[in-house]
Amino acid sequence: MTDQEPTTVSPVSLTAEDRSDQPPVTPELEDLYRGFEKALLVPLWTRIGDLMPEHPRSRARPHLWEWKTLLDLGARAGDLVPVGRGGERRAIALANPGLGGRPYATPTLWAAIQYLMPGENAPEHRHTQNAFRFVVEGEGVWTVVERDPVPMRRGDFLPQAGMNWHAHHNAADEPMAWIDGLDIPFQYDIEGQFFDFGRDGLTEEEHGTPDRSRSERLWRHPGLVPVSDIGTREGTPLLRYRWEDTDAALTDQLELEREGHPGTVEPGHALVRYTNPTSGGDVLPTVRAQFHRVRSGAETAPRRETGSSVYQVFDGSGRVTVGEVSWSVQRGDLFVVPSWLSLSIRSEASPSDSDSGALDLFQFSDAPVLTKLNLFRTHVSHVEEKHA
Structure with missing residues (x-):
């Protein structure tokens, strides 16, 4: 074992301040602070407001990405960027303006548009990050999870737990785009992630285009569990939640x-x-996924939650307010709700811009992480609730 090399410049910098909540500024205090800096120590009394605020103060900012812009840039990337190794599946991540240019939608959530050209295959890989795909428009792509081809169509939600091999293929004559959601920032910052490359190609069987995947044939039967595969799992074995079921439940x-x-x-x-x-x-x-339908003319009560969410407008139009920021939104637009900022949604949808005549929104959040740590809180109409 070798001795640790001495630190030449300490990253700790302390300033004695003449404030009522700080010790009196004296030469002895200044000397003490230089000793702290050299020993790589930070006294809590100089940082308590930053480390232990009265409520969450997210570095992330409310932000809106317009779908028409994402789609245009995705199409341009489709002409210029390969989808294979080096093109990283042509996934283009949303970068929250408050997070220093990192490819993070929020401190814990990744969201990206992925664009696949006709006849293309996205090569196989797997990772510990939990992931999903949500389709706001189009069809013709199959995601292949553990060699099970799963159709992707408008309104479908396709979750996939970590360390499952997966690839995609576009069997259509048109390009297709969708959004990916993952817990990449969370796993990266806690330094717990793993990643493996898989095969570059798919078999003939995996290029199939079945209407129902094997996972759906086993698990898409409400209230009925296959005894041959019974047992609780951390991630869902159902790889596709069809739009027609979601739509019927909301209706x-x-x-x-x-x-x-x-x-x-x-x-x-x-x-x-x-x-x-x-x-x-x-x-x-690590990911909660929900779907909202707000009747035309209705407005949701302002709601705050610990943790963060990303929303995508599936259909309709309306006005969204996050904290002190408001936007008009329409189909495909994505927006971020940082921790403990209030959210309210007013539906301005009509039959001309929505199949349901309402404002429909897909949401994903980091609520399971907060819940497991007993940190998930909500506040609605001045009534605070704690949920298990």
């Missing part, structure tokens, strides 16, 4: 409300959560 909630029965989370606001059929919990260990 039924609003119809029950119109009939005077309970079912919505607040007036005009239907909400469903994608769940793991083996446990009833979140679909992925």
Whole structure:
């Protein structure tokens, strides 16, 4: 074992300040602070406001990415950037303006547009990061998870737990784009991630285009679990949550409300959560995914949550307010809600811009991480709730 090399310049820098909450400034205090710097020590009394604020103060900022811009840039990348090794699947990440240019939508969540040209294959790989795909428009691509081809169509949500081999192929004559969501920032910052390259090509069977994947044939039967594969899993074994099921559930909630029965989370606001059929919990260990439908003319109550969320407008138009920032939104637009900033949504949708006549939004968040650490909090209409 060799001795540690001496540090020539300490990264710790302390300044004695003449403030009521700080010790009196004296030559002895200044000398003490130089000793702290040399020994790589930081006294809590100089940083408590930064380290232990009264409530979350996120470095991330509210931000909106317009779908038309993302789609245009994705198409241009499709002409210029290969999809294979070196092109990294042509995934283009959202970079929150408050996070120093890192490819992070929030401090814990990654969101990206992925663009696949006709006939292209995205090569196989796997990683510990939990991931999903959500399709706002188009069809013709199959994601292949553990050699199981899974169709991807408008409105489909396709989760995939960590360390599953996966690739994609476009069997259509048109390009297709979708969004990817992963917990890359979380795993990177806690230094727990692993990654493996897989095969460069797919077999003839994997190039198939079945309407139902093998995972759907086993697991897409509400309330029915295959005894041959029973057992709780951290990540859902169902690889595709079809739009027709999500749409029907949201429609039924609003119809029950119109009939005077309970079912919505607040007036005009239907909400469903994608769940793991083996446990009833979140679909992925680190990611919660939900879908909102806000009736035209309705407005959600301002709501704050610990942790962060990314939303994509699936259909319709409206006005979104995050903290003190407001935007008009339409199909495909993505926006970020940082920790403990209030969110309210007003639906301005109509049959001319929405199949449902309502404002539909897909949401994913880091709530499972906060929940496991007993840190998930919500505040709605000045009533604070703590959820397990």
